[in-house]
Structures are given as structure tokens and as C-alpha cells.
Amino acid sequence: MKIDGQQLARRILRNLHTRVKALQKTGITPHLAVIWVGNDPASASFIKQKSIAACVIGARLSLHQFKKTPLYQKLAEFIREMSRNPEIHGIIVQRPLPPSLSAQSLCKLVPKNKDVDGFLPKSAHVPPIGSAMFRLFNEIYFNKLQKTASPEDNYSKPLLTWLKEKNIVLLGKGETAGKPIAATLSKYRLPFIMLNSRSDHPEEYLKEADIVISAIGKAGIVNPAHLKQGVILIGVGMERKQHKLKGDYDENQVEKIARFYTPMPGGTGPVNVACLMENLVNAATLTG
Known part of the structure; x- marks a missing residue:
């Protein structure tokens, strides 16, 4: 028997939409920041799916794309800047990254409460x-x-x-x-x-x-x-x-x-x- 993941996902998103409406009454709109280096077609597809889901539940997704590979220090400082922003609740460093950038060390710059990918050892979230x-x-x-x-x-x-x-x-x-x-x-x-x-x-x-x-x-x-x-x-x-x-x-x-x-x-x-x-x-x- 086939398990319909799309149907299950719709049920989850409907529930989240209700929760987001309640949050918005308190002045909070969930905000996901996605940091993307390059223009990998597969990554573009994954980001589009996230953007659609965010729209369905009433959340905000902001995409920060670096088409050319930045210096590690520049990207690290950008992540720190996003991390300090109280209006951003989740941060994703889209993988894969170019070989010159360490995904593991960059992801460690994301605060554990904003690590919605759940990759950090003591993340506040299940992957x-x-x-x-x-x-x-x-x-x-x-x-x-x-x-x-x-x-x-x-x-x-x-x-x-x-x-x-x-x-x-x-x-x-x-x-x-x-x-x-x-x-x-x-x-x-x-x-x-x-x-x-x-x-x-x-x-x-x-x-x-x-x-x-x-x-x-x-x-x-x-x-x-x-x-x-x-x-x-x-x-x-x-x-x-x-x-x-x-x-x-x-x-x-x-x-x-x-x-x-x-x-x-x-x-x-x-x-x-x-x-x-x-x-x-x-x-x-x-x-x-």
C-alpha cells in the first residue's frame, strides 16, 4: 500500500496554519532565513518547496543568495548578523556548499534555538x-x-x-x-x-x-x-x-x-x- 506523503504533509501544514494565526495575534510571524551559495538546480527546487510551505502556513521566508562563492569570513559574519536578529526565528544554511566553505563550521554559528534543521549536537529541534x-x-x-x-x-x-x-x-x-x-x-x-x-x-x-x-x-x-x-x-x-x-x-x-x-x-x-x-x-x- 502506498503511503501518501503529500496528504500527510497537508494535515501537518493545516495544523501549523492555525498555530501561526494564533502567534500573529500576539505580533509574531514565524520567519525563516535561508542562506544559499551558488545556483544548484536541486537546491533551488528544495528552497522552492520550503517557500511554498511557508506561504501555506502564513510564515515568512527570506532567501539570501550568494551567486558567487563569498569568503568564509564574510559568510560567517552574515550568519552571525542573521542570528542576532530577533525577528528571525529559524536559519538554514542550504547544502551542499562549495568545497571552500565548511558547512559544519558555518552551521555551528547558528544559535541552537534557531537551528531548525536540527543538525547541531544539542539543537533545540529534532531534525x-x-x-x-x-x-x-x-x-x-x-x-x-x-x-x-x-x-x-x-x-x-x-x-x-x-x-x-x-x-x-x-x-x-x-x-x-x-x-x-x-x-x-x-x-x-x-x-x-x-x-x-x-x-x-x-x-x-x-x-x-x-x-x-x-x-x-x-x-x-x-x-x-x-x-x-x-x-x-x-x-x-x-x-x-x-x-x-x-x-x-x-x-x-x-x-x-x-x-x-x-x-x-x-x-x-x-x-x-x-x-x-x-x-x-x-x-x-x-x-x-
């Missing part, structure tokens, strides 16, 4: 991609399996108990997907196996997996022959091929194998963006 995983788990466990409404708590005891009984395999350890997903699973003490390109015999782990989260970013890399019948398949990684975004697995090949799966695109991506907006609204709420 959106990590939150998106749990939103999807809730959708599957409560709405699809239990036939009940999802609780407000995305990390409820019944859900965590169910997940702890599953063999979870995470494919990929990238900075923006695999690692933050792993950090979120670890935070809630969920056992999982993390595989990457250097792992020996990954198919042996995949064949035993109840849940597979694929965050590699290489079209069609997941071989359906290595998946067991009834697996839950969550797709994160995508690759642009021939001007089209393609996921780590072919939906047509997995739809008869997986009990539940997310389409790629249109599955995890919209939920990820909605969870980013949730972090922004939470950050703005803390200032009120």
Missing part, C-alpha cells in the same frame, strides 16, 4: 527528516494497522513498543539524511542496523528487515530481490536522471513486495518540509 520518519511510522501503525487516529505525541509508547519489535535497516549515512535519521532513532533507543557502500553482504540484512529506510540517493539501487515479502519501505534518497527525480527503488518493482511504501518523489519529501515548518513554528513560539 525534520527524523521527525518525518516518525510521522510516517505513526501513519502506518495507527491509521493503517490500528485503524485509529494518530495521537498528538509522535513518539508515543505504543508506537515505540511496536518499532522496538521490528528489524530496522537504514541505508546510507549522509550528513543531511542518513545521519540525522540515525540520531533520531538512537534518541528514542530504537535498535537498527546502518548500512553503507562499504558494508559487506548488505543483502543478508535486507532480507531480514521488517522496515527499510533508504537514504542513499542513487536511482534504483535497492534490489527488490533482496527485500522480504511484507516489508515496510521508506524512501528518502533521490537522484536526478534525465531531468527527472528518481528514488532509490522503483515503485513498480516493490509495490507487490512491500506491505507499505512511500512513493519517490511525493512520499517522505513533503513530510520532511512540513516538519521543518513545525520546527520553525516551535522556535517562534518559544520567543513569545
Whole structure:
């Protein structure tokens, strides 16, 4: 069964729109500053999605683009300036950055309360991609399996108990997907196996997996022959091929194998963006 991420994202955004209207009555409009270096087409697409979501909930997004790579010191000072602005509640340094700029050190300049990407070790926010995983788990466990409404708590005891009984395999350890997903699973003490390109015999782990989260970013890399019948398949990684975004697995090949799966695109991506907006609204709420 296909899990409609766009529908789930719309529900999250509707709730956030209500919260933003309440904040605006107190004089606060959530404001996200996006700092972008270069003109990478994939980054442009991601920024557009964030801008649309911000508009839907009534938040403000300001884009600060450096078409030419600035000196590290100049960009660092710009981030510090954004950080000092009390009207900015969230700051994103859009990745990837040119090799001459260290994303890790620049992101450390963002205050923890404004780190809506949740990349900092002691960030005030759960990484959106990590939150998106749990939103999807809730959708599957409560709405699809239990036939009940999802609780407000995305990390409820019944859900965590169910997940702890599953063999979870995470494919990929990238900075923006695999690692933050792993950090979120670890935070809630969920056992999982993390595989990457250097792992020996990954198919042996995949064949035993109840849940597979694929965050590699290489079209069609997941071989359906290595998946067991009834697996839950969550797709994160995508690759642009021939001007089209393609996921780590072919939906047509997995739809008869997986009990539940997310389409790629249109599955995890919209939920990820909605969870980013949730972090922004939470950050703005803390200032009120």
C-alpha cells in the first residue's frame, strides 16, 4: 500500500496554519532565513518547496543568495548578523556548499534555538527528516494497522513498543539524511542496523528487515530481490536522471513486495518540509 506523503504533509501544514494565526495575534510571524551559495538546480527546487510551505502556513521566508562563492569570513559574519536578529526565528544554511566553505563550521554559528534543521549536537529541534520518519511510522501503525487516529505525541509508547519489535535497516549515512535519521532513532533507543557502500553482504540484512529506510540517493539501487515479502519501505534518497527525480527503488518493482511504501518523489519529501515548518513554528513560539 502506498503511503501518501503529500496528504500527510497537508494535515501537518493545516495544523501549523492555525498555530501561526494564533502567534500573529500576539505580533509574531514565524520567519525563516535561508542562506544559499551558488545556483544548484536541486537546491533551488528544495528552497522552492520550503517557500511554498511557508506561504501555506502564513510564515515568512527570506532567501539570501550568494551567486558567487563569498569568503568564509564574510559568510560567517552574515550568519552571525542573521542570528542576532530577533525577528528571525529559524536559519538554514542550504547544502551542499562549495568545497571552500565548511558547512559544519558555518552551521555551528547558528544559535541552537534557531537551528531548525536540527543538525547541531544539542539543537533545540529534532531534525525534520527524523521527525518525518516518525510521522510516517505513526501513519502506518495507527491509521493503517490500528485503524485509529494518530495521537498528538509522535513518539508515543505504543508506537515505540511496536518499532522496538521490528528489524530496522537504514541505508546510507549522509550528513543531511542518513545521519540525522540515525540520531533520531538512537534518541528514542530504537535498535537498527546502518548500512553503507562499504558494508559487506548488505543483502543478508535486507532480507531480514521488517522496515527499510533508504537514504542513499542513487536511482534504483535497492534490489527488490533482496527485500522480504511484507516489508515496510521508506524512501528518502533521490537522484536526478534525465531531468527527472528518481528514488532509490522503483515503485513498480516493490509495490507487490512491500506491505507499505512511500512513493519517490511525493512520499517522505513533503513530510520532511512540513516538519521543518513545525520546527520553525516551535522556535517562534518559544520567543513569545
